[in-house]
Amino acid sequence: MDIILRASVMFFVMYLLLRLLGKRELSQVTPFELVLLVVMGDLVQQGITHNDLSMTGAALAIGTIAFWALSLSWITYLSPRAERLLEGVPRVLVKDGDLIMANMRRDRITRAEVEIEMRLAGIARISEVAWAILEPNGKISFIAKKEDETSKQEDDDKTV
Numbered sequence: 001m002d003i004i005l006r007a008s009v010m011f012f013v014m015y016l017l018l019r020l021l022g023k024r025e026l027s028q029v030t031p032f033e034l035v036l037l038v039v040m041g042d043l044v045q046q047g048i049t050h051n052d053l054s055m056t057g058a059a060l061a062i063g064t065i066a067f068w069a070l071s072l073s074w075i076t077y078l079s080p081r082a083e084r085l086l087e088g089v090p091r092v093l094v095k096d097g098d099l100i101m102a103n104m105r106r107d108r109i110t111r112a113e114v115e116i117e118m119r120l121a122g123i124a125r126i127s128e129v130a131w132a133i134l135e136p137n138g139k140i141s142f143i144a145k146k147e148d149e150t151s152k153q154e155d156d157d158k159t160v
Contacts, residue, residue, distance in 0.1 A: 002050075003048060003049060003050075003052060003057050003060045003061055003064070004060055004064045006047060006048045006050070006061075007048045007060070007061045007064035007065055008064055008068060010044050010047055010048050010065075011064070011065050011068045011069075012068070014040070014044060015072075017040075019088075045061075048061045049061055072086060087136045088136040089136065090133045090134065090135050090136060090141075091103045091106070091107060091133065091134045092131065092132070092133055092134075093109060093114055093132040093133065093134050093140065094114065094126060094129045094131065094132035095130075095131060096130060096145075097126055097127040097128070097129055097130075097145070098126075099111060099114070099126065103134070107134055109134065114126070114132060114140065117132075117140040117142070118132070118142060121142045123142055123144055128144055128145055129142055129143070129144060129145065130143045130144060130145040130146075131143040
């Protein structure tokens, strides 16, 4: 019973910590952050199983963590309100070619990170972006301006 209680507490501590770390994909994690996550996993295991090195203890710990993960998954599936609370909401980073600094600051996203993702999406300049949205899964979605809007913007740039 002790292992189940400790596994439950550690699950929610880890869940909270990962939510506080922000929306990042695994590919965006720095080498230091990756090592930190591995070390945290080992520390969590030690905290959960304590001195119990038995197969039963390990099975109870794994089963408890899987139970909570599945439970949260079902809760977010059944309740849109819980989904917004537990998974987060999309956040607009760029609107009509202008960076929204407050949203970028909130999620600790730099201009360089947005530009990298833009280039990967085949967009050369921020002025070509109608919308850039940071999705709850950490990916950035881009909606390019329509061709006539982009050419109008370029014409305006030439006249200035």
